Amino acid sequence: MENFGTSRHGTTSRNGDASIDVEVVVKSIREKLAKLSCPTPDCCIYKVPNKFRNINEEAYTPFRVSIGPLHHGKGGLEDMEDHKWRYFNYFMQRSQKRLEELVKFLEENEERIRGYYAETISLNSNKFLEIILVDAAFISEVLLRYWVDDLITPNDRIFRKPWMINDISQDLLLLENQLPFFVLQDLFEMTNINLVFNENETLSYPFICLTLHWFLNSNKIQERPVLPDINPLEIKHFLDLLRSCLVPRKSLRHTKRKFEFIPSATELHEAGVKFKVSSSKSLFDIKFSGNVLEIPQKRIYDSTERLLRNIIAYEQCHCEVKFVTDYTVVLVYLINTSKDVELLVKAKVIENWLSDNNDVSNLFNRLGKEVILDTNAYYFTKLHKELNDYYKIRSHKWKATLRHNYCNTPWKVLSIIVAAILLGLTFIQSLCSLLSCNK
Template sequence: MEVVGTSRQGMSSGNGDASIDMERLVKSIREKLDKLSSPPPECCVYKVPKKLKKINEEAYTPLRVSIGPLHHGKEGLEDMEEHKLRYFNDFMRRSGKSLEELVKIMEEMEKEIRDCYVETINLESETFLEIILVDAAFIIEVLLRYWFPRLITPNDRTFRKPWMINDIKHDLLLLENQLPFFVLQYLFEMTNINLGINDYETMSDSFISLTLNWLESVSIIQELPVLENVNPSTVRHFLDLLRSCLIPMKDSQASVPEEIRPSKVKQFIDFLRCFMPRQSLQQTETKFKIPSATALKIPSATELHEAGVKFEVSSSKNLFDIKFRGNILEIPHTRIVDVTESLLRNIIAYEEYHCDAQFFGDYTMIMDYLINTNEDVNLLVRAQIIQQ
């Protein structure tokens, strides 16, 4: 008689009805463990989590053009594929390289490019490299035509249609729509185009200048960083460069920036001690550590104003330079444009995955509590803190 629960020739039964092949099970798990690998440190392109997308999916979704593999072939974006090929043809002619040479360059970088995507890209090499090469050339041509309007042809369907170029500006700064910066820079250097900035300009400087010129037109950047302060080797992609432009440059390259020790949220709570009971503040502090629906919310701008707080616009160009002086709350000026919400949402998603310092998470948390009604908005507009 066989005793239930024992193993015979690798077979085991736990309930008398089903048998388990122990050897096969161990082999299956071991094979999966052997294939398991940690995401490489080069990872910088991520998929936005569902918890963020369900709030506002449009803020993370391309309107007109897919860049890279994550949205390639999606419904509604197919029309741009032929136009991207036209741009690629122009880039190839401008570079002086043959199609075979360009493909070879991409082939040599394939592993490095794939390592930039946190999720495994299940595409054959031929398909993957074609997407990267064509999309990279398209982006470079967009940047060049924005810098040199004379390159725009009469039948250019991108720049001759304002609504089209505005949608593309939106799409090129989505987290899921990024290409590794080193790919763009390397391909650009083959064009050997001198932008005429200065006699000492390198091709790396030239591409950074080209990119910053583009970012200035599509974002809420108030002041571009000094070119010498931007290290191309540390830039991951367009969205990463945009974030670096919006935070103090010295902090953007620090692992744990001084500006967030303590965080602006904590400083904000300290400021509120003058206007809220101690017990309420303890609940509020808990909310910042562990979000809770029962925690007491921070007063709005209108409520603080009624309690004696004065709002003044700061002269600082640093978006995060929020200062509390006596009963005065100084907040830097910010301009609200059509793409502002999408930009902030994508940067916050990027910060959650990639960055030690949650600059935009802190900033938007503060502003979210300050602004609850139209009157809150109007108060900050009158103080010239917000420009609509």
Template sequence: MEVVGTSRQGTSSGNGDASIDTERLVKSIREKLDKLYSPSRECCIYKVPKTLKKINEEAYTPVRVSIGPLHHGKEGLEDMEEHKLRYFNDFMQQSGKSLEELVEIMKDKEEEIRKCYAETINLKSELFLEIILVDAAFVIEVLLKYWFDVLGTPNDRIFRKPWMIHDIKLDLLLLENQLPFFVLQYLFEMTNINLGIEDDKTMSDSFIRLTLNWLESVSIIQELPVLENVNPSSVKHFLDLLRSCLMPMEDSQASVPEEIKPSKVKQFIDFLRSHLIPRQSLQQTQQEFDIPSATELHEAGANNSSKVKQLIYFLRSCLIPRQSLQQTEREFEFPPTATELHEAGVKFKVNSSKNLFDIKFSGDVLEMPHRKIYDSTECLLRNIIAYEQCHCDDKLMLDYTVLMDYLINTRKDVELLVQAKVIENWLGDNDDVSNLFNGLGKGVVFDSDRCYFTKLHRELSDYCKIRKHRWKANLRHNYCNTPWRVLSIIVAAILLGLTFIQSLCSLITCHK
């Protein structure tokens, strides 16, 4: 084969048609490496994964206003840009800061803000800082105008139109429409605005209270956390704070079960876990095998091979695909549907808790908190789940929706929960509620080993497998479901008893 280009700078391309300039290629790759974006630990704002977005793109897309750089300039959102500038002007007047001062403040925080975005923001500093500054001031003004009615003007395009403020509420809670919380908090603290609450010791407390007041209007929240339990430095953004408001509280009846709490393990297992075992199989492997310690192996000696076999089997699990090992522990079980539970004799009852994780099964009663289902419920749940998929170690909101997905399979399941007042359906059609929960689990990664409701799933499944429960439930549903049927059964039993006694007396008389 003829070699084309024998100079030091080039070699044959392999097909003999062109040469490769080695120095130019190295320079090109090196420039790309130099520009390579290094993910930061502060990253907390993500683009929704395509697998989720293609299922329901509208749930993740702002309708009225773009916040931050990810949706800036999108078609259909341009009308709010002028109104955002009006709010920005109001913010400057309230803060007492000049435009030059605000710009200088943002310049100092540009790098820190960029680190909060998972995607590389390919915008020049001037445009990027303008977007962040104007949007942050807009959000703060929205919160203030919602707190103080007097700040609203007669020609306000947001607060004078209920449909507009409703859309903006949802837009501010979309995963791709977030600003770092510290930016909003820092700008608010510069205003020195007094909310009129004496309990607030710092401006940070005031801003948290201002934000919680805004989130309280979101229909999905039924119980806000105590102000003292909210650490402003740990809040990433509005959606993160919303998720925190829905999680089990430490002082609530709902608490993280022991099954998913971290526990101390042997040093040997820790070493193997960190180097050999895939993360998703760690808990399963630890539960499946009673791993002996080094001391136990030494004391066991050659005559006691059971411990050694256990260790060998454990090591096999580190190297052999999990699917090829025989499962020694009971498989994860999903709960029956509400209809199946009802047919097995389970009663649904509303408890007094407002935390959606406070679900308990005792005897034959499944207690659940009252939950209202609105048009906005799906949008909020989808964005929280998307945030968990991208950022959170514990997928608690996904665990909740998986439970509801299996309880609710058809409109009949919804009817049972509505009749028990567990669900208050504001969507109108029970099919809409079943479709809502059945669709939330599509495209997500569910880790059954770390599910919050694993114990509850097992209890419900075990109850439905017991035949006597089904027999009792069948008797109650088919023959004792109304007072008149119960009365007729009692009367029939009395008549049957009297007939038997009469027959017995007649038989005795005949023998005499």
């Protein structure tokens, strides 16, 4: 039997031994709703979903330095904190602004900065703004030293240790290790640090020029994008800018074609497809014509998986069109085994800087896991159809088998010709003998 009554704490509902205070529950719910905040349009810095992190946690975790609030104070990163303060001191010495002015700028933008993070940042304002300022100055100082070697001091613990600057360069492009780009750009421009650019460089956005120089020097991009193509107001953070440098400039045409898987490089090769390295430096200029598949060269380093994983995680969390994910999927389909890698390396499509071809195939086998494709906006749908249409024609497979198995050396070709001649002569001789017998 259910009893209802009123206690001195308010209305209660009783069911056996369980009871609640309705007014307390209602008050608690209303307090939580009052504190609830909606994601802002600026939200673009995410914690990596566990489904990706569980595959390769190291790919999303800083090696040397935390940037921003998400990894601040994590174990193993403490050694770099003192050095960040040293860089901050150098940065302020170059600056023509008082520290109070920089802090005031951050204070005025605190709410906007917090809105860039998908996670609620529980740090108080003093600690939060201190982290943002010191880390932003640290990044600026790193980029300045990339730009001007003379700024590197003899006792620099970062640039005097090649393995250290390599790790930090990777850490600056982790999704969870980002600062809002407007903070980096505005703070840098407030300091009035003078930089010498080429005549054809724009002076309007010196921090972007610094960043692109870093991308080039650290082999993140193969060619510098045209600056007018980059809208500084649309850049979210470093990882977003790097993605903008990589993706194709032409707009994506949405198609209603059915999404198709594509055969591996070995299967395509056996069907007669030839692989050729493209002269284009854009990763997305993959073209199939006749029986030739042209692919821009891709260098595979130890850091390749880390970088691709973080861009893919960013696209999966934030981007409507997932260009880099789509590009990676093409390689995932082409590369199943070390034999596939061997074919692409021989064609110079892949430049392998890992220990062996198995490492490359394992890398791409891992990259394809848990990735969600938007097949309605997939960039390479046309390419998939062209490859499948060719592969399905059996005559191509038959011709390729003959060519690979019997005509791949001059001696084999010669032996086939000789065999054909002997067969013809034997037939003529048999025919002549038959005619003689009939006479």
